[in-house]
Amino acid sequence: MRNDIAKVIVQRPRLGGHGARKGRALRDLELARNAVGMKRAASESGVRKMLNENLAPLRRYFGRQVGRPWNKVWSEVCANLRVTSTVQQHVRDHIADFVAYEGVSKRNDQVYVLLRWGGPTPLEESIFEFWVDPASGILRRNKQQKTHRMKRKALQAEWLAELRKRMVERDARHQFHLLDDGAWWEVSLEQESSELPFVDVVLSAGLSSLARGRLYGRSGVYANNKRQLTKKEIKRLKLPR
Numbered sequence: 001m002r003n004d005i006a007k008v009i010v011q012r013p014r015l016g017g018h019g020a021r022k023g024r025a026l027r028d029l030e031l032a033r034n035a036v037g038m039k040r041a042a043s044e045s046g047v048r049k050m051l052n053e054n055l056a057p058l059r060r061y062f063g064r065q066v067g068r069p070w071n072k073v074w075s076e077v078c079a080n081l082r083v084t085s086t087v088q089q090h091v092r093d094h095i096a097d098f099v100a101y102e103g104v105s106k107r108n109d110q111v112y113v114l115l116r117w118g119g120p121t122p123l124e125e126s127i128f129e130f131w132v133d134p135a136s137g138i139l140r141r142n143k144q145q146k147t148h149r150m151k152r153k154a155l156q157a158e159w160l161a162e163l164r165k166r167m168v169e170r171d172a173r174h175q176f177h178l179l180d181d182g183a184w185w186e187v188s189l190e191q192e193s194s195e196l197p198f199v200d201v202v203l204s205a206g207l208s209s210l211a212r213g214r215l216y217g218r219s220g221v222y223a224n225n226k227r228q229l230t231k232k233e234i235k236r237l238k239l240p241r
Contacts, residue, residue, distance in 0.1 A: 001061055001076045055094055062099060062130050066141045070101055070132040073139055099139075100131040163217055168239060175216065176229065176239060179207040184234050188225035189216060201226050 065073045077095070081088040096102075096116075100123070103114030112120035113128055123131060124144035133140055146154070166178040175187050179202065187202060200222040202208055202215070207226075213219040234241070 001080045055098075058091065058094070059098060059129065062095075062139070063141070065139050066130065068139055070137050070139050074101070098127070098129045100126065100128040100142075104131055104134045106134060159214075165240065167215075167217060168237070169217070176237065177202070177208075177215075178239070180209065181207055184229040184239050186227045186229055187216075187223045189221040190224040192220050192222055198222050198224070200224075 062073070077092065081092045083089050083092070100113040103120075105112045105120065111123040111131065113123050113126050113131060115121055115126060123142055124146070126142070126145075128142050129145055131140055131142055132138070168176040170176060170186075173189050175189065177185050177187050179185055185202070185207070190198070192198065200212060202223040203212065205226070208215050212222060216223075229237075229239075
């Protein structure tokens with residue numbers, strides 16, 4: 001680990017204080033209390049600063065240490081991030097956000113980790129990128145980790161798969177829908193207007209319980225016309241039955 005890792009991580013401008021007056025905040029002397037500490041005065045003025053970290057270098061460091069004994073990795077961390085430094089201790093505190101090195105257990109070939117809140121959680125359901133094998137003490141990567149971005153993509157893919165089963169888009173203003181009555185309908189769409197009232201003919205007929213945004217795959221539109229398709233049309237369009 002590089003010996004200036006703390007400076008590399010805490011390299012961005014600190015949050016807060018932008019545009020604030022230099023020095024102590026101005027106060028109404030008539031309303032001012034006789035004795036207010038500088039820290040409390042800064043807090044009440046709303047111009048306190050906070051550390052702003054870039055933790056990517058630290059994550060890359062642990063990524064390069066995968067396969068090494070955790071005791072050796074932690075020794076390097078302790079040698080370069082001292083508890084006597086407020087900033088360096090702050091960086092050390094963040095390690096527990098993505099490395100599970102305490103409270104790791106194995107049961108029936110399943111790895112469990114302890115989150116900040118709650119009991120043991122399966123490793124693949126946690127946010128940890130790395131974990132320490134309790135049997136060997138080796139730092140390992142969580143290969144089953146699902147980031148927030150991956151979870152969003154999975155939810156989006158699931159939603160698109162569900163949408164394709166019940167809706168086929170003909171063009172920007174026309175869609176074919178398999179509605180709650182079990183029949184296929186051709187639906188004409190119109191843009192919503194904030195000035196004119198509108199009625200969605202599909203929802204008003206009770207043909208779907210979905211919200212409009214989910215029903216049509218986008219927001220800001222409503223159905224102004226509908227027509228039930230014939231069996232011949234369904235066959236010609238190759239719509240699923």
